[in-house]
Amino acid sequence: MSTGFLPLLLQAAPAAASAGQVGLTHYLVVSAIVFGLGLLVVITRRNAIALLMGLELLLNSVGLNFVAFAKFATRDAVDGQVITIFLIVIAAAEASLALAITLNIFNNLNTVEVDEARSLKG
Amino acid sequence: MNGLFTILDAPAAPAIGWDDLGGILPVLVLLATGSLALVLDLFLKEEASPPVPAGKWPLSFVSLLGTAVAGALLCGHIGAAGKPWSGFLGAVQVDLFSDAIGLIVVLGAAFCLLGAGDALRRRGIEQGEFHALVLYAAASMVLFVQSASLVMVFLSLEALSMAVYILTAFQRDEKRAVEGGLKYFVLGGLSSGFLLLGLAFIYGATRSTNLTDIAGALAGGQPPADSSLLVAGLGLTLIGLAFKVGAFPFHAWVPDAYEGAMSVVTGFMAVAVKAASFGVLLRVAVLFGGAGASGPGSPEARGALLAGISGLAVVTMIFGNLAALAQSSAKRMLAYSAIAHTGYLLVGAVSAMEARPGGEQAAGAGLLFYLFPYALMSLGAFICLSHLGEGAEDRESIDSLRGLAERHPAHALALLVIMVSFAGIPPTAGFWGKLFIFREAIATGHWELALVGILTSIVSVYYYLRLVVAMYMLPQEGGLPAPSLEARIGGKLALAIAAIAVVLVGLFPGIFFQISAACALR
Numbered sequence: 001m002s003t004g005f006l007p008l009l010l011q012a013a014p015a016a017a018s019a020g021q022v023g024l025t026h027y028l029v030v031s032a033i034v035f036g037l038g039l040l041v042v043i044t045r046r047n048a049i050a051l052l053m054g055l056e057l058l059l060n061s062v063g064l065n066f067v068a069f070a071k072f073a074t075r076d077a078v079d080g081q082v083i084t085i086f087l088i089v090i091a092a093a094e095a096s097l098a099l100a101i102t103l104n105i106f107n108n109l110n111t112v113e114v115d116e117a118r119s120l121k122g
Numbered sequence: 123m124n125g126l127f128t129i130l131d132a133p134a135a136p137a138i139g140w141d142d143l144g145g146i147l148p149v150l151v152l153l154a155t156g157s158l159a160l161v162l163d164l165f166l167k168e169e170a171s172p173p174v175p176a177g178k179w180p181l182s183f184v185s186l187l188g189t190a191v192a193g194a195l196l197c198g199h200i201g202a203a204g205k206p207w208s209g210f211l212g213a214v215q216v217d218l219f220s221d222a223i224g225l226i227v228v229l230g231a232a233f234c235l236l237g238a239g240d241a242l243r244r245r246g247i248e249q250g251e252f253h254a255l256v257l258y259a260a261a262s263m264v265l266f267v268q269s270a271s272l273v274m275v276f277l278s279l280e281a282l283s284m285a286v287y288i289l290t291a292f293q294r295d296e297k298r299a300v301e302g303g304l305k306y307f308v309l310g311g312l313s314s315g316f317l318l319l320g321l322a323f324i325y326g327a328t329r330s331t332n333l334t335d336i337a338g339a340l341a342g343g344q345p346p347a348d349s350s351l352l353v354a355g356l357g358l359t360l361i362g363l364a365f366k367v368g369a370f371p372f373h374a375w376v377p378d379a380y381e382g383a384m385s386v387v388t389g390f391m392a393v394a395v396k397a398a399s400f401g402v403l404l405r406v407a408v409l410f411g412g413a414g415a416s417g418p419g420s421p422e423a424r425g426a427l428l429a430g431i432s433g434l435a436v437v438t439m440i441f442g443n444l445a446a447l448a449q450s451s452a453k454r455m456l457a458y459s460a461i462a463h464t465g466y467l468l469v470g471a472v473s474a475m476e477a478r479p480g481g482e483q484a485a486g487a488g489l490l491f492y493l494f495p496y497a498l499m500s501l502g503a504f505i506c507l508s509h510l511g512e513g514a515e516d517r518e519s520i521d522s523l524r525g526l527a528e529r530h531p532a533h534a535l536a537l538l539v540i541m542v543s544f545a546g547i548p549p550t551a552g553f554w555g556k557l558f559i560f561r562e563a564i565a566t567g568h569w570e571l572a573l574v575g576i577l578t579s580i581v582s583v584y585y586y587l588r589l590v591v592a593m594y595m596l597p598q599e600g601g602l603p604a605p606s607l608e609a610r611i612g613g614k615l616a617l618a619i620a621a622i623a624v625v626l627v628g629l630f631p632g633i634f635f636q637i638s639a640a641c642a643l644r
Contacts, residue, residue, distance in 0.1 A: 119298050
């Protein structure tokens with residue numbers, strides 16, 4: 001087994017590609033892209049609903065990570081997949097909570113643009 | 123070895139039984155009381171206006187009783203010096219350390235509930251949901267400290283965060299409360315994302331979900347399958363936890379959420395959320411980066427954690443204290459001072475990582491000792507602001523506290539004791555807390571952290587004493603009504619207990635330090 005993350009990536013990618021199969025690296029790369037997009041959304045968008053979508057992307061990319069590690073890194077355990085199921089439930093709970101807070105923001109400010117929420121100095 | 127779900131592969135393995143439930147009895151008591159408060163609220167009639175002083179007193183009574191029982195159970199376990207116990211197939215680990223942190227969490231919940239009755243009644247939102255959420259949050263926090271598996275860490279963290287998001291925005295017709303709740307939610311969700319990604323990397327690097335198994339394998343000289351992935355995972359986990367404890371530069375939510383929430387909730391957040399997060403931070407730091415524990419398995423992890431936590435400690439102490447200087451609102455000033463205290467606690471975490479298992483120093487005794495007076499001071503201060511409030515407003519600006527000594531001498535005296543203790547002037551509890559933390563840091567060779575800590579706490583004297591000067595030396599500014607406080611028994615009681623306990627801990631620090639040392643991580 002390799003001892004570094006990058007060497008692991010570099011070894012795995014051509015091997016998997018030549019075998020015509022999807023390997024751990026592919027999953028990790030997709031997950032990293034989705035995580036990056038989620039981060040980008042949270043940083044740049046100012047609409048509360050869009051922020052929520054960004055947070056959901058973050059959670060789901062991590063779920064993808066867990067499933068990939070469960071499939072490729074630990075062959076005989078389902079831990080990662082079970083964690084992902086928990087994660088989906090948590091994401092749903094978080095979404096409902098976020099919508100409730102957004103609804104209250106709308107009731108108080110008549111907008112869901114977070115830049116309008118600036119009565120606190122931070 | 124494969125952690126929680128080995129049972130699926132081996133049907134003969136022991137299943138979860140009654141013993142497991144017995145082990146987490148304090149958590150179950152908190153959960154049951156919370157649910158009871160929810161149901162009880164249905165049978166309590168809404169009082170006609172003007173609100174009667176007693177309001178829905180059974181709600182407060184039942185929920186306080188629940189925290190008392192949970193606290194007594196935790197105290198009993200500490201008193202009996204119970205052996206570490208692991209249940210739910212290794213997902214939950216109960217030891218004296220988790221008991222001690224749990225006790226501080228329950229203390230925070232009890233004080234919050236004591237002050238909450240009046241604060242909610244003044245705003246006309248005395249609902250059972252509030253009591254239930256405080257108790258659920260406290261239960262999740264105790265579980266958070268007890269968790270020994272990645273799944274439990276993540277689940278209890280999410281459960282406690284969601285309860286606290288709602289508590290922040292509980293006053294939902296108040297602009298600032300909802301805004302504080304939104305900011306807390308967005309940044310909290312972001313930090314959960316980082317923490318989760320960190321946990322995923324730890325899982326991928328070590329192929330296990332059980333923290334104790336992972337650390338045991340590393341200590342046994344078994345290198346992780348992928349050590350740079352492990353370091354990345356630990357770094358992301360540290361970032362997530364740094365958000366939760368409010369360390370600079372991950373502090374952005376702290377002032378806004380603290381200011382937006384009702385003061386009683388702010389006190390609960392400042393104490394309970396921080397204590398629970400520090401419990402997990404210390405456990406992770408010592409398991410993966412402790413001097414003896416991490417062993418030859420992964421020296422990189424130890425180096426990264428040590429550097430990360432020391433760096434956070436220095437910048438957090440400097441930033442928190444400097445930013446607090448500029449505040450004109452007492453509540454916001456206390457929020458920045460909470461950031462500064464996070465810095466001191468991080469120093470305690472660094473020295474805990476240097477302690478060798480079985481050695482003379484127990485890991486985290488200083489941090490545990492510090493948390494106790496810090497909890498009393500924060501709860502006392504925030505409850506006092508809530509207690510002196512009127513209508514939907516708490517007493518928030520420093521100017522509004524002018525001349526308090528003439529109108530409410532007892533309250534001013536209690537706040538004086540708390541501020542002097544916050545500033546770390548001997549012989550108060552806060553002084554001993556800082557002394558033990560900095561002494562540990564010097565003893566473990568981190569004198570530069572102690573130096574920064576001592577210098578910044580000298581700076582902090584200025585802003586704490588500003589409040590005292592306003593109360594005792596400046597004349598009252600006209601116009602502000604002096605609320606009659608006769609009916610507000612809960613807040614008065616909480617403030618008195620906090621001030622007296624701060625004095626007592628200051629007079630007899632030895633006993634409390636021995637208890638902290640006995641409860642420290644082994």
